[in-house]
Amino acid sequence: MVSEIIRNLAKDLRVEFRSRFAINISLAFAVIATLALSLATGGIPFPPRVQSVLLWLIIFFSAMNGLSHIFVREDDRGTSLFLLVSTTSDAIYLSKLIYNLIFMSVLLAVITPLFVFFLQVNILGIPPFIISVLTGGLSITAVTTILAAMVAKSGGKGPLFTIISFPLLLPVLWLSIFSTAATLESTGPHGYGTQLFLLAFSGFITALSFLLFRFVWLDE
């Protein structure tokens, strides 16, 4: 199974690297949203809570533009059947999950510094801030990977991915906004309870998605 995952992951990365479609769209959205916000405020910094909300809104919508692409592409190009013949459904899920984690890491690596730079964010606790962003990103990826497969099966229709992701991502966004805001507001000692909760949540959702994936991806 490991070789299947590596082979499929390498294929996905190669295909994405050739077109760079999904990553370009997501990053373009993030840059436009950040610059538009910065321009609209004229350089006046927002309160920490508002900055945290805006950061997570940009991360959420950028992710929504790109994370479903990995499954929608297979369906668009008619390669999902070949994928099924050559790879088990468990290996497909895990390889797509790892791909989406890499995709999300690239998104976060670009969005976060850009946001901090243009919106004059003053981070009081840098390590907790980074951990907070990373765990939030991990949780978003864990929840949305199986939902991306569902959207692909429905023909990748428009904003459906955002509609079905939002209710399940609310706990993640909520906690991430609060924990990120805490790292911007206070210099005091930061507990990592929220981040641990998000890690546990991600693990739980990944395990459940792994079990359910075959019902979504394999035809009856």
Next chain:
Amino acid sequence: MKLKHIILRSVYIIMPAAIVMAFLWAPPAEILGEASRIMYFHVPLAWVSVLAFVVSGVLSITHLADRNRRFTGLDEWAYHSASTGMVFTILTVITGSIWAKISWGVYWNWDPRETSIVIILLIYIAYLSLRSALAHTENRGRIGSAYLILAMITLPFFIFLVPRIYDSLHPDPIINFDRTIYLDGRMRVTLGVAILAFTLLYSYIVNILNRIAILNNTVEDTFHEDH
């Protein structure tokens, strides 16, 4: 007549009885007065909203676990339960907003229970959108069921989480001076009858939808056999 039908049709007697008891028999609450009578509609509606959600989730689990297809149409039943539940959830939000305006002076203030019911509503909307997007797809039932299971499992995280973020204004401090849910004997009985009436109404509607679906499938099968 089957026992199931007798039970379901008892809604014709129990629902009017619940309405009469709510307006005429139960006494008004200490602080809220006559406005407290909305409780006999809001609480049962909220109960059915959650019940319909759990029933949909359990039916979805059974549908996916039933590999030998011993039970047919469970995904359809889950869909009917969810679509009925969504109507009850909208009514819960409306009655809750009216009660909030009377008690707290505002229609909406993101109280933990308000937040929880909105999340259930969003899940219903997402599930119904997904089902409609999957029309004419063979896997519609399985994908819809997988989504409902994910949603049902995520919800307890919220119930654990939300009260830790926001303080609740819900009835404990509102109905009575001693800050506990104290209900008069008649109020208790009326609330119990109302909950039973709304549960029967939900079961009655879902049963009708299931029967319509079975008839539709039979008509379709007959049509395909003839052509």
